[in-house]
Amino acid sequence: MPPAYVALEGGHVIEGRGRSPGTARGELVFTTAYTGYEESLTDPSYEEQILTFSYPLIGNYGVREERFESDRVHPRAVLARELTDEVADWLADEGVPAVDHLDTRDIVTDVRDGGAMQCGIAVGEHATPEDALAELERCIAMSDHTEIGAQVSVAETEIHGADNDGATVALVDCGTKGSIIESLVERDATVHVLAHDAAPADVDAIDADILFVSNGPGDPQNYRAAVSLVQEYVDELPIAGICLGQQIVSLALGGTTEKMAFGHRGVNQPVIDLETGTVVMTTQNHGYTVDDPGPRLEVSQRNVNDDTPEGLDGVDCSVLTRQYHPEANPGPEDTFDFFDDVLAMADAPRTSAALACDD
Known part of the structure; x- marks a missing residue:
């Protein structure tokens, strides 16, 4: 699996396992839902955000289009403790970077303590921590997404x-x-x-x-x-x-x-x-x-x-x-x-x- 880096507001960089390649930036948020990952990933309300799943295994009942809430995945990137291959392949097809093998409990705690924060993601064979930090630098607040x-x-x-x-x-x-x-x-x-x-x-x-x-x-x-x-x-x-x-x-x-x-x-x-x-x-x-x-x-x-x-x-x-x-x-x-x-x-x-x- 390719390397993956998650740069958090403040400059801390976390390394994980890359499941879908690419770079992304957005507001880092989390969901406590233990089912409904298909609905969450296709919910337009996650536009311009990076979604962390607090439930440890995402994808254990597959991916079915009839559960989709819209015609595409909306989060800019996805973080999880573990993603199944089917979900990872779906996100790759959608062009949405994904990272797993992360301590999502620690990430959720950071968000709860510090609030939703800006975040940069870099996933790929040649990805570096600096790539994730560069995405973080380009991130803007949700209130600035005027359109x-x-x-x-x-x-x-x-x-x-x-x-x-x-x-x-x-x-x-x-x-x-x-x-x-x-x-x-x-x-x-x-x-x-x-x-x-x-x-x-x-x-x-x-x-x-x-x-x-x-x-x-x-x-x-x-x-x-x-x-x-x-x-x-x-x-x-x-x-x-x-x-x-x-x-x-x-x-x-x-x-x-x-x-x-x-x-x-x-x-x-x-x-x-x-x-x-x-x-x-x-x-x-x-x-x-x-x-x-x-x-x-x-x-x-x-x-x-x-x-x-x-x-x-x-x-x-x-x-x-x-x-x-x-x-x-x-x-x-x-x-x-x-x-x-x-x-x-x-x-x-x-x-x-x-x-x-x-x-």
Whole structure:
């Protein structure tokens, strides 16, 4: 196997075993998921990041395309304790550098103690520590990836469930997972997937019943067009959002967001509903969170571990958002009812604030 080097912020270089050649740079993060490596690797929310798997063996049940969340691998590189040959070959085919035979426990501890950090990778027969350090020097902060939405969004509108006769959903694609679209289509919705910088004319053209803002990578403050779109329709259409979508909706309604130390990434994040006291386990992948939801939103759910907002409801408007991924790919399946609640907003009477806006 070729040599491989991982340069961490601060200049420390770790040597591992090369499984897929190349160089890469990005924000180093980790996931605690013990299943769902195919879903994680194809999740657009990992764009411009280097993904470390905390679970020691990645690839023990193969690689199946029907589990993919998008049409490509999104992390810039992959780190693991051990990768199977099938996963390593898949990453090589995708042109994504991969390194294993690493002490991932030590890497995860570093990220937990110091926060998500910049990282450089070099893998190959002639790779050197200096190559990895050179990649590290070229790395930029996630907030500086101002056009990251364009890297993961559709270029032209796509329609899913065209023969359905339920609600018409305008889905703003900031890097949506395929299972979110599937969850809506399975409930008889017709989903128009719009570009991340869609304009009001794009929404008006489809006579949408709901405006839905997807998950995606990067700093929510860089999605100015999506923020403006929510502001345009908040008193005209029901608004929903998942993950980055929750953050964008909050920004649009006067809230604030902040970068987390190391984020939430995994399939074992506990969330409590503040009204019922029920705790559910959730799938999550985000490095930013809502700090203050703003005057028109209230926190309905919180993370049990760190108290960050996990659900927002409209105070005087039809808004429903979740920070976690209720489509639950790869699991657990505790939160599917979110999509039923979102689609029900299309049939519910609009709020008094919205009606007053029409007068």
